[in-house]
Amino acid sequence: MQKFWGKTISVSEAVELAVKTLKESIELEAVDIPIDRSIKMISSESIKCPIDLPPYNNSAVDGYAVRSVDTIGATQLNPVRLKVKCSVDTGDPLDKCGVLRDNEAVEVGTGAPLPDGADAVVMYEDSLRAGDYVEVFKQVAPFDNVNRAGDDFKAGEEVIGKGTQLTAFHIGLLASLGLRNVRVYRSLKAFVLPTGSELVEPGEQLQPGKKYSSTDYIVASLLREAGFIEVSKLSPAPDQVGEVREALLKGLEKADLAITIGGSSIGNRDVVYRIIDSEGLWIFRGVALRPGRTTSLGLINGKPVFALSGNPMAAWAGFTAIVKPSIYRLYYSSPPVEPSIVATVGERIVNVVGYRSYVRVVLSSDGLKHFVKPYMIHGSSYLSSAIRAHGYVVIPEEVEGYDVGEEVVVQLFTTRPLHVNQSH
Amino acid sequence: MQKFWGKTISVSEAVELAVKTLKESIELEAVDIPIDRSIKMISSESIKCPIDLPPYNNSAVDGYAVRSVDTIGATQLNPVRLKVKCSVDTGDPLDKCGVLRDNEAVEVGTGAPLPDGADAVVMYEDSLRAGDYVEVFKQVAPFDNVNRAGDDFKAGEEVIGKGTQLTAFHIGLLASLGLRNVRVYRSLKAFVLPTGSELVEPGEQLQPGKKYSSTDYIVASLLREAGFIEVSKLSPAPDQVGEVREALLKGLEKADLAITIGGSSIGNRDVVYRIIDSEGLWIFRGVALRPGRTTSLGLINGKPVFALSGNPMAAWAGFTAIVKPSIYRLYYSSPPVEPSIVATVGERIVNVVGYRSYVRVVLSSDGLKHFVKPYMIHGSSYLSSAIRAHGYVVIPEEVEGYDVGEEVVVQLFTTRPLHVNQSH
Numbered sequence: 001m002q003k004f005w006g007k008t009i010s011v012s013e014a015v016e017l018a019v020k021t022l023k024e025s026i027e028l029e030a031v032d033i034p035i036d037r038s039i040k041m042i043s044s045e046s047i048k049c050p051i052d053l054p055p056y057n058n059s060a061v062d063g064y065a066v067r068s069v070d071t072i073g074a075t076q077l078n079p080v081r082l083k084v085k086c087s088v089d090t091g092d093p094l095d096k097c098g099v100l101r102d103n104e105a106v107e108v109g110t111g112a113p114l115p116d117g118a119d120a121v122v123m124y125e126d127s128l129r130a131g132d133y134v135e136v137f138k139q140v141a142p143f144d145n146v147n148r149a150g151d152d153f154k155a156g157e158e159v160i161g162k163g164t165q166l167t168a169f170h171i172g173l174l175a176s177l178g179l180r181n182v183r184v185y186r187s188l189k190a191f192v193l194p195t196g197s198e199l200v201e202p203g204e205q206l207q208p209g210k211k212y213s214s215t216d217y218i219v220a221s222l223l224r225e226a227g228f229i230e231v232s233k234l235s236p237a238p239d240q241v242g243e244v245r246e247a248l249l250k251g252l253e254k255a256d257l258a259i260t261i262g263g264s265s266i267g268n269r270d271v272v273y274r275i276i277d278s279e280g281l282w283i284f285r286g287v288a289l290r291p292g293r294t295t296s297l298g299l300i301n302g303k304p305v306f307a308l309s310g311n312p313m314a315a316w317a318g319f320t321a322i323v324k325p326s327i328y329r330l331y332y333s334s335p336p337v338e339p340s341i342v343a344t345v346g347e348r349i350v351n352v353v354g355y356r357s358y359v360r361v362v363l364s365s366d367g368l369k370h371f372v373k374p375y376m377i378h379g380s381s382y383l384s385s386a387i388r389a390h391g392y393v394v395i396p397e398e399v400e401g402y403d404v405g406e407e408v409v410v411q412l413f414t415t416r417p418l419h420v421n422q423s424h
Numbered sequence: 425m426q427k428f429w430g431k432t433i434s435v436s437e438a439v440e441l442a443v444k445t446l447k448e449s450i451e452l453e454a455v456d457i458p459i460d461r462s463i464k465m466i467s468s469e470s471i472k473c474p475i476d477l478p479p480y481n482n483s484a485v486d487g488y489a490v491r492s493v494d495t496i497g498a499t500q501l502n503p504v505r506l507k508v509k510c511s512v513d514t515g516d517p518l519d520k521c522g523v524l525r526d527n528e529a530v531e532v533g534t535g536a537p538l539p540d541g542a543d544a545v546v547m548y549e550d551s552l553r554a555g556d557y558v559e560v561f562k563q564v565a566p567f568d569n570v571n572r573a574g575d576d577f578k579a580g581e582e583v584i585g586k587g588t589q590l591t592a593f594h595i596g597l598l599a600s601l602g603l604r605n606v607r608v609y610r611s612l613k614a615f616v617l618p619t620g621s622e623l624v625e626p627g628e629q630l631q632p633g634k635k636y637s638s639t640d641y642i643v644a645s646l647l648r649e650a651g652f653i654e655v656s657k658l659s660p661a662p663d664q665v666g667e668v669r670e671a672l673l674k675g676l677e678k679a680d681l682a683i684t685i686g687g688s689s690i691g692n693r694d695v696v697y698r699i700i701d702s703e704g705l706w707i708f709r710g711v712a713l714r715p716g717r718t719t720s721l722g723l724i725n726g727k728p729v730f731a732l733s734g735n736p737m738a739a740w741a742g743f744t745a746i747v748k749p750s751i752y753r754l755y756y757s758s759p760p761v762e763p764s765i766v767a768t769v770g771e772r773i774v775n776v777v778g779y780r781s782y783v784r785v786v787l788s789s790d791g792l793k794h795f796v797k798p799y800m801i802h803g804s805s806y807l808s809s810a811i812r813a814h815g816y817v818v819i820p821e822e823v824e825g826y827d828v829g830e831e832v833v834v835q836l837f838t839t840r841p842l843h844v845n846q847s848h
Contacts, residue, residue, distance in 0.1 A: 035626065035641065036641060036644065036645070036657060039645050039648060039649065054635075055635075060805070090620070090622045090633075090635075091620070091621045091622025091633055091634060092633055093632060093633050094632055094633055110735075111622065111635075111734075113633060147805075147806075151806065152806035152807060152808045153808055159811065160811075167645075167837065168641075168642045168643075168645030168646045168649065169642060169736075169740075169807060169810040169811055169837065170811065171641045171642065171645045172638045172639060172641045172642035172645070172736055172807055173638070173807050173811060174626070174641075175626045175636055175637060175638035175640075175641040176635070176636050176638035176736075176807060177626075177636065178624075178626045178627065178628075178630060178636045179626055179627070180625075180626045180627030181627075196514070196515070197515045198514045198515030198535065200602075201604075202459065202598070202599045202601075202602045202603055202604045203602065203603070203604030203605075204602075206602055208517060208518055209514075209515050209516050209517050209518055209537060210515060211478075211479075211514075211535075211600070212599055212600050212601065212602045213599060214596045214597070214598075214599035214600035215596065216599075217459065217460060217592075217595045217596045217598075217599040218592045218593060218595065218596035219592075220460065221460070221463050221591075221592030221595045221596070222592045224463060225463065225592065233460060310535075311534075312593075312596055312600075316593075338763060339762060339763040339764065340763065340764075340765065341764065341766075342765075342766055381484070381571075382571075382575065382576035383576060383593060383596055383597055383600060384576045384577055386593040387583065387584075387593055387594065387597060413591065413593065
């Protein structure tokens with residue numbers, strides 16, 4: 001029952017091994033889905049613009065399309081007088097007004113196609129309409145107030161790269177290309193299996209010595225936040241090889257990968273360890289990560305099984321440092337940018353050299369700068385450190401710590417509003 | 425058809441008016457939902473911890489529970505010898521081993537309840553087991569390696585405030601309290617109505633002079649990203665008062681609010697303007713915002729109708745500066761933190777004083793610092809500015825611009841991986 005981890009590998013090594021394992025075991029078929037259900041999905045191919053966007057020169061404002069040479073020298077005192085031959089709006093045929101000739105103008109709405117012969121638009125604000133004529137008070141240069149064909153995107157140009165996680169803007173772009181569907185990698189299927197005889201599902205009666213299962217809810221929610229993973233969360237399995245093994249094998253029949261919670265160290269009751277040890281294959285056992293050093297990866301029936309700690313913050317660190325980036329790398333994409341700010345160290349933040357540490361921190365502000373200090377509570381594994389701390393600082397393996405006055409990047413807990421104390 | 429906006433109000437004033445309007449017109453009933461479907465929903469009540477967490481003192485490590493006084497002076501050379509009377513693990517009854525007496529130890533697993541009489545735990549690493557005895561090589565102080573009852577959260581303490589947008593950590597916390605459901609504000613119901621005779625739904629045939637409707641897809645996707653809004657996106661309505669009016673009235677029967685796209689300026693065809701003008705009520709018409717100055721808010725049948733530009737970037741700015749923060753304020757919550765970084769201005773970023781500007785920017789890096797410059801293309805309204813720019817800088821009304829060398833905060837386009845050029 002003595003705990004022995006031997007030499008653990010670094011976080012970077014663990015991520016590389018995990019990426020390799022995921023790539024070897026998971027086939028990422030491409031599927032077509034409607035664009036308005038594609039947010040956060042990952043494009044499986046490069047998408048090129050089939051046409052110029054905009055498709056033709058059009059007015060960027062409401063006003064008068066003109067030949068810019070006709071407006072040379074126009075001022076408030078010496079306006080140029082042009083004949084308004086016609087008016088055209090967005091949606092009208094491109095040739096509605098024919099060709100614009102010398103000293104003619106065409107009234108245009110924003111987005112209206114520029115008539116042949118016109119090369120600029122005078123804004124209403126710089127003109128005065130009088131019957132069939134318009135006085136222009138300001139000269140315009142060629143293509144002033146004109147959206148030129150292909151200015152936004154040119155035909156043939158790549159607009160969405162393979163492996164792009166789609167945002168609202170990509171969806172708008174796909175719509176503007178007339179695409180109703182987009183080809184993306186199918187959702188990844190993952191399940192979360194909490195293990196531990198002491199665990200009880202929320203809502204059930206709690207017997208003395210038992211506790212509610214909660215780390216599994218955190219990990220399942222973090223997985224779902226990625227937006228391209230179908231997650232099922234299983235009920236807690238007691239620490240018995242038979243039950244955990246059955247749940248794992250059954251789950252893996254339909255899923256791409258499993259994440260077990262708890263039972264990842266080498267105690268008597270660490271059944272996940274024993275199952276992978278006896279009938280699976282270890283990819284790595286433990287990582288130089290604090291918290292989260294028991295984070296491990298094995299293969300069962302050729303499918304990846306990440307083993308995370310039952311401790312909520314160790315599971316979070318293992319997920320954030322290893323599981324999440326590995327999954328993103330599977331799609332040839334980078335992990336998304338998380339909110340971060342730069343802050344000045346107000347109280348030394350310490351590392352154990354050789355480990356990559358995820359230190360929860362609190363921020364304060366003197367009105368000008370942000371200051372950061374470690375969130376110190378007895379028992380750094382507590383969930384309250386994620387609820388009450390503002391974010392976390394990642395300390396690399398070779399760094400002993402950050403001294404007062406140094407500037408560090410603070411990763412903010414995703415999407416949480418930041419209410420920083422004004423008193424330092 | 426001359427455009428006249430008169431004096432427009434500031435972004436802050438617009439947000440205040442919008443918050444007031446939303447609060448007066450929308451009733452936010454509370455509903456109970458399962459915790460694992462509650463991510464990003466907003467809690468409608470303050471949630472207090474019903475019990476101490478952890479509920480009892482327990483071991484933070486695998487090792488031996490001891491009376492710390494018994495270990496005074498223990499070293500590698502002069503170990504203290506204790507009798508192991510019993511062993512206890514997490515999930516076992518609290519009183520399994522009875523009371524610990526002088527020079528006794530109890531073997532404990534991580535999370536196991538601390539036996540009465542014990543006040544500290546010696547880690548395996550600092551001990552050697554020999555039969556019924558254990559040698560302790562290191563003295564421990566009271567509560568070393570012990571998670572104390574209530575250290576994480578104390579009974580009665582508020583753990584989730586009213587108006588909190590729930591994260592994975594909150595869900596884990598609710599689970600650890602044994603709660604299967606959580607009371608949140610019901611989803612907000614919104615619909616997006618694109619208007620414009622030139623608009624065609626993606627997938628349909630495009631006639632000359634027509635264009636695909638896309639800004640509505642962007643706004644609907646941005647709304648959905650909030651996580652607590654049920655969004656329906658209607659098909660484009662042509663610029664005819666009758667059709668737009670019918671779509672609006674029908675949509676508002678079931679929705680809390682509408683967002684129209686296009687038709688918000690004062691051209692002949694700006695039918696949204698005319699509908700609100702004739703049978704609605706204006707809350708504000710236009711905002712000192714660039715792009716997005718036509719952003720408006722009206723009431724129809726007592727329900728809020730935001731009118732956004734048909735131009736994708738103007739709609740984005742109106743949404744980001746006004747719609748989104750107003751909706752968040754409705755829930756007594758703050759808008760979420762968006763990813764941002766600090767960068768040095770590499771090329772002057774200009775504002776029109778009196779306007780709050782949302783300037784798309786590109787980042788570069790010399791390996792040490794980030795540099796930022798405006799993303800300049802002819803036609804700043806183009807969607808490519810959101811696809812190719814890294815983020816945006818918000819310039820307040822009173823600032824003329826930012827000069828080379830100044831430091832500015834760059835808001836990153838949410839969740840987009842940042843690949844910054846290393847050449848500046």
